[in-house]
Amino acid sequence: MPxxxxxxxxxxxxxxxxIQLIEKSDPNGFKLLKELYPxxxxxxxxxxxxxxxxGKSTLIDGLIEAFRKMDFKVxxxxxxxxxxxxxxxxxGDRIRMQRHVTDKGVFIRSMAxxxxxxxxxxxxKDCSVVLDAMGxxxxxxxxxxAGQAEFDIIKIAHSIGVVxxxxxxxxxxxxxxxILETANIFIVNKSDRPDADATVESLKMMLNMRFSSxxxxxxxIYKTNALDKTGITIVAKAFLSHLKFMRQNDEWTRKRNExxxxxxxxxxxxxxxxxxxxxxxxxxxxxxxxxSIGSHETDPISAAEQIADKILGF
Amino acid sequence: MMKTTNKIRVLxxxxxLDGHDKGAKIVALALRDAGMEVIYSGLHQTLDQIxxxxxxxxxxxxxxxxxxxxxxxxxxxxxxxxKENGLDDVRLSVGGxxxxxxxxxxxxxxxxxIFPGGSSFKEIVAGMNQLFD
Numbered sequence: 252m253p254x255x256x257x258x259x260x261x262x263x264x265x266x267x268x269x270i271q272l273i274e275k276s277d278p279n280g281f282k283l284l285k286e287l288y289p290x291x292x293x294x295x296x297x298x299x300x301x302x303x304x305x306g307k308s309t310l311i312d313g314l315i316e317a318f319r320k321m322d323f324k325v326x327x328x329x330x331x332x333x334x335x336x337x338x339x340x341x342x343g344d345r346i347r348m349q350r351h352v353t354d355k356g357v358f359i360r361s362m363a364x365x366x367x368x369x370x371x372x373x374x375x376k377d378c379s380v381v382l383d384a385m386g387x388x389x390x391x392x393x394x395x396x397a398g399q400a401e402f403d404i405i406k407i408a409h410s411i412g413v414v415x416x417x418x419x420x421x422x423x424x425x426x427x428x429x430i431l432e433t434a435n436i437f438i439v440n441k442s443d444r445p446d447a448d449a450t451v452e453s454l455k456m457m458l459n460m461r462f463s464s465x466x467x468x469x470x471x472i473y474k475t476n477a478l479d480k481t482g483i484t485i486v487a488k489a490f491l492s493h494l495k496f497m498r499q500n501d502e503w504t505r506k507r508n509e510x511x512x513x514x515x516x517x518x519x520x521x522x523x524x525x526x527x528x529x530x531x532x533x534x535x536x537x538x539x540x541x542x543s544i545g546s547h548e549t550d551p552i553s554a555a556e557q558i559a560d561k562i563l564g565f
Numbered sequence: 566m567m568k569t570t571n572k573i574r575v576l577x578x579x580x581x582l583d584g585h586d587k588g589a590k591i592v593a594l595a596l597r598d599a600g601m602e603v604i605y606s607g608l609h610q611t612l613d614q615i616x617x618x619x620x621x622x623x624x625x626x627x628x629x630x631x632x633x634x635x636x637x638x639x640x641x642x643x644x645x646x647x648k649e650n651g652l653d654d655v656r657l658s659v660g661g662x663x664x665x666x667x668x669x670x671x672x673x674x675x676x677x678x679i680f681p682g683g684s685s686f687k688e689i690v691a692g693m694n695q696l697f698d
Binding site: 263264267270271275333336337339340341342345349352353358359361365 | 572597598599603604605606610611614617618620651
């Protein structure tokens with residue numbers, strides 16, 4: 252069993268084991284998490300998202316290097332998908348970052364999404380609290396290769412980087428609602444390829460069409476080539492500028508309060524849902540309802556409404 | 566709170582200079598298909614990197630793929646390093662080009678599961694699962 256003092260002092264073995272307890276939904280894990288919660292809240296959390304294969308992991312490898320040169324301690328959580336068929340997963344993001352693994356100021360943890368929708372796993376936020384309490388200054392969270400609607404990263408990160416590549420969609424892709432709206436920093440990676448400038452232009456067009464005010468952060472667009480590290484340091488500095496901007500505009504407090512509220516809300520939903528499922532598994536009424544639906548005596552809509560009212564005590 | 570869920574986490578690593586990782590990747594896939602979470606660390610890992618990865622990823626098993634013939638010294642050193650680093654409860658398994666006469670030596674060192682060339686996926690998956698029965 253890990254203990255809170257070891258974790259506060261940054262002991263990697265203890266911190267990692269706490270993450271495992273939390274992933275296993277072990278009550279001891281949540282007990283420790285409660286104890287450590289007051290020690291968290293100091294880290295700057297960066298979310299990196301984008302389609303599969305755009306170079307998120309390789310970009311993060313470069314960001315680790317850039318932030319380490321500025322003397323920050325850096326932790327990374329990489330989320331990869333769980334197979335819907337076997338429940339297994341290959342967690343391969345860290346291959347791109349493996350040169351940092353023996354650096355004392357770096358911690359890299361892979362997580363499988365375990366059926367959770369939204370591009371992260373259910374316990375990603377909990378784990379970021381652990382890494383925060385361990386004293387990492389910057390926590391980078393890499394979402395699964397995201398489509399247009401994996402938004403969970405915005406519930407956790409203070410600053411969002413959306414990575415894309417040249418030639419991925421035209422102007423209409425850029426104005427669609429979705430993941431692009433979430434970006435504070437746009438990264439057009441693999442920019443040695445043709446059409447990099449056209450991609451930058453269509454992102455600029457999209458940004459120009461938005462209403463903006465003096466007090467609002469205007470998303471920035473950068474071209475990078477993560478493989479040879481071109482442009483990475485500038486991106487790292489841009490994230491820090493965004494942090495500085497938020498701090499100067501009270502945005503920081505507002506954002507942190509908002510993220511706390513979302514964390515609380517998702518925990519509450521999980522707890523309530525779990526109790527509901529427990530009730531449903533043993534309830535005679537649910538059993539009877541299923542029977543009467545089967546024989547077409549009741550329609551499923553009314554049956555579900557009745558049971559829901561019953562559970563919620565209306 | 567939530568019900569506890571157990572998933573076997575495996576680190577598949579290739580120590581040293583041997584550059585053939587098709588076998589390691591295929592074994593990683595077979596373990597994934599058996600419902601395990603497989604962390605694949607890639608080629609050319611030093612023992613320090615393997616230990617650090619095992620710590621940060623809280624794996625249940627370290628699976629080494631070794632074709633170079635250096636399995637005896639590598640496993641001996643890694644077992645010692647695992648003890649030094651508080652990974653006593655992590656199991657070590659090794660696969661690859663392992664002559665049969667070396668199996669008892671590896672077992673004596675504390676290697677928990679050994680899969681010499683010709684082992685089937687079924688045997689590997691069953692062997693891994695058996696470590697946690």
